[in-house]
Every structure is written in C-alpha cells, then in structure tokens.
Amino acid sequence: MEFDNNIPIYLQVIHDIKKDMVNGVLALGEKLPSGRELAFKYKINPNTANRIYKEMEAEEICFTKRGLGTYVTEDMEKVNKIRQEMADSLLDNFIEGMKQLGFTKEELIRLLEQKYDESVRQ
Secondary structure: OOOOOOOOHHHHHHHHHHHHHHOOOOOOOOEOOOHHHHHHHHOOOHHHHHHHHHHHHHOOOEEEEOOOEEEEOOOHHHHHHHHHHHHHHHHHHHHHHHHHOOOOHHHHHHHHHHHHHHHHHO
8 A cells, every 4th residue: 555645654554544444345243353463454553553443443443352363343334434434525625626627517527437337348
C-alpha cells in the first residue's frame, strides 16, 4: 500500500480495512490479523498497528476477545453505515471538484452516466 504523506498512516490503514469490510473481503465476525501481523502486512510500526485497533474499537467496528484476538464487528448495520459514509465522502469531493471546474448538475449527471456505462462495458 502506498501511503499519502498528508494523511496519518493509521487513518489510511483504517480506511483500507473499512473498505475490505464494505466489499466483503472481511466477513462479519472474522478474526483480524494480530497487531504484529498487521504491522508486517502494512509495513508499519507495531505501536501504530495497536493504535489502529484501538481506534477501530472506539468506533465499534471491531472488538477484542481477551486472549483470542480482534474481530470484525458482527453488526451489519454498522458496516452499511460505514459504506454510506465512504460513499458520501467520495461524492462530496467529486461534486465539489466538478463544481470548481464549472460543470452544471445536468452536465455532471450526463458525464457520470457515460463514464459508468463505459466502465460496465470493459
């Protein structure tokens, strides 16, 4: 994973894990890698890996079973909420950027439909 120097690493890893949850790569209740394994996978400091799990627990998107490890939430509503928040963020950034380029709502919708259709055909 290539890290963006403008965003804290732990937030980027959390975003990546959330993306895996939303896409079904990580199933509800699935065991997450240990802190050491997470550090190795992302090539980060083990303390950063521990912070990631603490932050995710605070957001209630994972939980720890003492002595057994950390697990993905079992709450599908939580995962759906994460999905909606991620979509909202992407859309807000996209719409703002397009407005700055002078696109109208109608142009934006037409362009989106064209690009979406092209991506489906590929």
